[in-house]
Amino acid sequence: MESEPTHPKLDDTAPQSTSDFEPEGSQLTPSVSGNSTRRRLFYIFLVYLAALIAIGLVAYFQGRGLNSAEEIAQVSEAMYEQFELGIADLDAGHYEVARQRFEAIINFDPAYPGAEDMLVVALVNLNVPTVSPTSESTPTPDPSPPEDLMAQAKASIADEDWDTAINKLLSLRAKDPAYQPVRVDGLMYISLRNKGMELISQGLMEEGLYNLSLAKRFGPLDRDAMFRMTLAQQYLLANSYIGLNWIRASELFLPLCEQGATLDSCRKYAETAWKYGDLLWDEGDECGASEQYNAALNAWELPDLAPTASKADEVCATQSAPPPVPTATPTPTLTPTPGGNGGGS
The missing domain is CATH 1.25.40 (Serine Threonine Protein Phosphatase 5, Tetratricopeptide repeat)
Known part of the structure; x- marks a missing residue:
């Protein structure tokens, strides 16, 4: 089962600087290119x-x-x-x-x-998204004073409402860039980091990685976040091989399934192992195909694969059975008859 990501506390972060982030929101999503x-x-x-x-x-x-x-x-x-x-x-x-x-x-x-x-x-x-589809990167101006915006951001973080927290902090930065800048950076780090972790756990790898990369501008990622980032990168890599190299895709999805990286990592491992088994079957390696089919069935329920796996098991068992031991033909023996030696005096 997938473990729940841990959330750092409000005082656990040490942001690096404020120079890497601008309050207008352009840092959350890249601007649309105006190339000719x-x-x-x-x-x-x-x-x-x-x-x-x-x-x-x-x-x-x-x-x-x-x-x-x-x-x-x-x-x-x-x-x-x-x-x-x-x-x-x-x-x-x-x-x-x-x-x-x-x-x-x-x-x-x-x-x-x-x-x-x-x-x-x-x-x-x-x-990475190239447009700004939601209001999170262009928050509606909030007339609240800075201290109220800070309190609202903290409350949103306590409720694990990361989007609202980010919007409140953006409004605060736009209203008064000099208001507790180190504290604002720390809260922004927490919000972006936890939002990225949440998105990755939901299978939204690109969006999660993007938010974690933004969080890194405010402070180094902790071990749990780095682990999740690595899993997300491995998932994207494994996904890129689907339809192109079933063997490599299966190899890469296996550890992701074992670690419970995402809700669908075991399903994708099973599907790629199934395709890998088909390749082995076509090459005449029925035992190798049987191994992959059974690995797929152990990882995920695939009713359509079960008959094929059973057939591969039977063929492999037949091929692996030792050759029959030939039955020995008994050698006839002569039974001596009385007086058969014909002698006597």
Whole structure:
């Protein structure tokens, strides 16, 4: 079962500074880009070109194989170059281009150091909201004096109403930026941190990670929050393999299921293990398929899989049974008859 996230107390935080946050609310959601049509077309061209280069590179070397030390060195250099270009794309905000590069690297070498971590960064940034759908980032001006807004924010935190607390603190910061700035930062940290934890527990990974990243501007995240952030990043990574690499998706969802990371992590593990089992069955590995099918059924109730799993169990049992021991044919023995030796004097 999933453990409930712990909430830090009001006095448990030590915010870093106030310079990283502005009261207008633009820090809670990125502003909508005003790029021209020409820039958008150019960006699309970059994405397309990067995808062609990276994926073409992978397909080329996978298709012909590596036959010499020189070719291995060339591939290693190419992977390194693509990785560094992906980092540069992340720094420049070209997250779709970066995603294409890191996915191409992983498809060629799933164990390439740092590639999965950078893919998670790209995926998270691609899924961050780009518009402000609710009033939380643009709160309605509150005519209450600063001390009342502070009291209301504290009451909302006590009630675990994180959205209201954030709105009250934004109103307070807009009304009087000099009013207890360290205290306001501490309360903002608590509200953003706990909102992020709550969203992650609900399966809203991107939104939860975004709020935790905002909380980090006011103070270092505690161990529980860092653990949840790591689980959310692993979930996004595992999710990115669904439909592309069932084996890797199954491997990544298994620990998430075991740790109760989200309400659906065991269901997704079961589904990916099922697909992995299908691949093994098609390859003629009935025992391997049986193992994956039973793992899926142990993780989640899948009535449609049960008949297939039973069939795989039967085939595997037949293949694994020891060969029958041949029955020994008895050797006939001669029974001596009286006087058969014919002698006597």
